[in-house]
Amino acid sequence: MNALVSPEGSLEILSNYEVSRLKDKSEGGLYRLFRQCALAVLNTGIETDDCKELMEAHADFDVRLVPQPRGLKLELVNAPGHAFVDGEMLRAMREHLFSVLRDIVYSHSLPNTIAGFRKDNPEDLTNQVFHILRNARVLEAGRQPDLVVCWGGHSISHEEYQYSKDVGHQLGLRALSICTGCGPGAMKGPMKGATIGHAKQRVKNGRYIGITEPGIIGAEAPNPIVNELVIMPDIEKRLEAFVRCGHGVIVFPGGVGTAEEILYLLGILLHPDNADLPFPVVFTGRRENAEYFEMIDKFIRNALGDEAASKYEIIIDDPVRVAQTMKQGMRDVETFRRAMQDAYYFNWMLKIDPVFQLPFEPNHDNMRALELHRDQPVHLIAANLRKAFSGIVAGNVKESGIRQIQAKGPFEIAGDPTLIKPLEAMLEQFVTQNRMKLPGSTAYRPSYRIVSGAA
DSSP, rough: OOEEEESHHHHHOOOOHHHHHHHHHSSTTHHHHHHHHHHHHHHHHHHHHHHOHHHHHHHEEEEEEEETTTEEEEESSSSOOOGGGGTOOHHHHHHHHHHHHHHHHHHHHHHHSSTTTTTTOHHHHHHHHHHHHHOOOOOOOOOSOOEEEEEOOOSSOHHHHHHHHHHHHHHHHHTTTTESSSSSGTTTHHHHHHHHHHHHTOSSSOOOEEOOOOOHHSSOOOOOOOSEEEEOOSSSHHHHHHHHHHHHHEEEEEEHHHHHHHHHHHHHHSSSSGTTTTOOEEEEEEEGGGHHHHHHHHHHHHHHHHHHTOOOOOEEEOOOOOHHHHHHHHHHHHHHHOOOOOOSSSSSOOOOOGGGTTTTOOOOOHTTTTTSSSSSHHHHHHHHHHHHHHHHHHHHHHHHHHHHHHHHHEEEEEOHHHHHHHHHHHHHHHHHHOEEEOOTOOOOSSEEEOOOSSO
8 A cells, every 4th residue: 555654653853864864775874774674564463584575575665754844754655555444554553663763763863972982882882772762762760660571482383372471461460561572472472461461450551562673673573562662773782672671581482583582691690790680580381391491491501501590490381470470570670779779760780791782793704703612701602602593593584694695505603512512402403393494495595504613
């Protein structure tokens, strides 16, 4: 459909400079990025895991800025029909569309407005995350800690989805809000369950926050329940946003993306400066998922040691206990932050090593050069393993990664056999359990190849 869309929720006014950048189709312009993210949110509810395929399926889609005397409108050309009802765009999609516009404009203008901003300065990067979240009105002063981050696979079985919904229901009954990567599967289930729990408790300010980034949004379009959408500039800032504004994390079964998130979180929590900082983490799934979490636990203990395993609790087939654990964790976070005079809405005290903040560009040279050996601090082992998984994710679902694989073949991963062999075994299990695409199938080119010898 073609449509002229008025603003909903945010960003009704743009400067001439911002408009020109959004119209700029050159390498340094924002048009391509804006079009890609806009198309993704217009496909809310459509489950796909291939950003490149989505772009190609809607090659004739276009979005144009139309200045108006009283603000701004967007002209959509050949927009997906399911974004409309009786010729009118769904309100949630309209909100998401202008959230995309808001975040892309702000993220790319922010570094120019901060005096002395440096892309390699940890404090500047954290401030950038803070400013983007504040601009999106995610940070609410005075609100008690209640935000549970839920991670897990976007392509899961019906039974696993139902379990994640049951957990969300129990969280909602305890007036806890949900933050996820905004997509389907284990990102949608907890939100859907929480809506019912909130309704039963007459919670009118329940939050369903979705945090994503341009490289992944096409593969994980926002689910219909998200009522606050934030587009971070890259995966590193997306992950930092989760742990800065969230007060605890629940991990459901997933694939390489979930493994990346786990390693990021544990790598941060293993930093000595975070030893006494309360941050509840629960791994949970159905009884049939017990073997999955045994595999994850074994991998973590081998790679990072028993101290890393002490940072989380595994709860199998018990949504009530999961929610009770999180509720108690919220109380612990509140008590600690009140004592330390730290904000409830943003975890300033959390120490994040720069290696987790600086963007990692998944390409053939960088993947082959990863330092996957044991002669380094344990949190750096976690950081490099995280990058390995990030590269596999990029090669599987991100448009730029898929194109690199098509042009040059799979990324090569090498390192200490005591790290590489368990990594390879876990990836094979992900394939067996249908948690990642099957290498070698006619519809798929493998994104990685394990090679012998250290990098």
